[in-house]
Amino acid sequence: MEKFSFNEYRFAENDVANRLGLVEGVDALYTLENINNVESKERVSLTREVIENSLFESFSDYKVLKSESVVRPLGESTLFTTSGVQRIETLAKNDVPLVSQEKFVTSQPVIRSQFMDKIRQGTSTSFVNYSVESFNTSNETMIEVFKKYIQCIEKLKIDTSKITVEFSNGSEKWGQNRFDNFVTKIFYENIEFADIALIYNYPFSKNKIPIVDLGFGMERLIWMLDRESPFFPEYADYYVNSNKDLVTGVLDPIRSMVLIALDGTGPSNANHGYRLRQFSKRFVDRNLVTKFDENDLINKAYLFWTQFNHDAKNIDLILNTIKLENSRNFNALLLKKLRDDHEIDLNIDINRSSEDFITNLGFSVKKEIIDSLKNYFL
């Protein structure tokens, strides 16, 4: 087996900083002091169209590709697409030979389940990950990508004087693939909003190839410039006069459910379906407080995500799938409350509408207890 030594190829932090024109600041962070600043008074209202125009212009020599499905086949490193760079797994699986410098940019919806219990403004499980990828490239591409990305930032009129940069060398493991990398994290007023990874030696086919991977989230980019703004603007009305972290916490799981269900995934106790179920439980639990209209939430998420998925299932199917699953988990909460508060342990099928379920409960449980449950939950 080839013994790869990345030390000879590894970037040194200060070399990279010099070449990018960065100035060392405090706490191992670098600033863009030497790069033209943009006055914040010129700020532009960021939308998906504005961001994509700037990004595609800045990387005009990159192909623009449609996004992949967020639901990945079993056996890949993750169940769901977590970033645009995962296209490399699709290429490897299909034995696609890589040309030198396979370069593309894409607007990729992603799911990062690890955050499902940590949702607040700025953090979500589903978002649009803008990905700029260069496969089978050279290490030098990282320098070029950084510079072009700063041009993109400047086109968006983002104040570069508020940006800091952090570097690190390390090793990672994605599934069975181990590799070494140099990561550049980019912050705006201490909020990390983008990163550029130079992967020195990604195992591909029988070789090890360099990859440069730039990724940043659309929602976070827009929100970081005005942190009082709704993290999910398509749901702006729900944020009015409300605790924004709480609202984001309720909206996130239903938004992720719709994204998963668009490809036809249904709930189950296995694989992708189990994840859908986990999101549903969180939505049902959190919406006990806010009592948002489920139909409207699903419809808005559907309109949002179908901008990126042109093979999406019909809205009625999505509505039906998600509402039935939410009913199931709501019914489970009712049974739990009966157990915890009234020591009544029933074995009743929860896989039905909540209306049917409560009617059925009435055959085994006293009316006053049913009424107290309704008062608590509805």
Added chain:
Amino acid sequence: MKKVSKTFISGGGSKEQTQEFDSLFFSELANNSKILYIPVALDRDYKGFESCFDWFASLINFHQGSKDIDFEMILKDADVPSLKNFDAVYIGGGNTYKLLNYIYTKELKIKLKEFLESGGLIYGGSAGAIILGKDIRTVEEENNENYLSYEGLNFLGGYSIKCHFRDSDSVALIQKANKYGLKILALPEKSGVIFSNKNISFVGEHTEL
């Protein structure tokens, strides 16, 4: 009815190798149970931890049968949620010293002790198992960051634990036992031990040193 706490110590291995032992753990969980999964002994980026999330989900899917079992995964920089919300805590493998440092930094020792006393279940796999023992110098070679702490949580009746044990490890392990005055339970892969009150039951092979 008061729940009986149990601590499951796995000798490590793949999902297939630990299947028998894991099934005993999952059989203790009721319908609608919730597990707190702690994978912080691993060194991973966001994508790596996403794989961890999927792996743990697949472990649950394999064993849950008709039961509804949920879990929450915690990352190293996050606040630890109240353990009262969980029926079990699963501590995964990786670097034992890094994990122990995390446990102490987050002041988890007392919380885990109270959790056990209230009838909770704890599963420790590999590094997760070793930190539950008295002394983690059974794997002192893992201390690549010069961590100072080596005292484990000592939830296992004074035993220290060695996982992934092979016969070729015996000599070095006996030396450690003598040097540090340790009572060691050495567990090969595919094996495990369950501590409950003052009872100990073994699954598969084990060696006491």
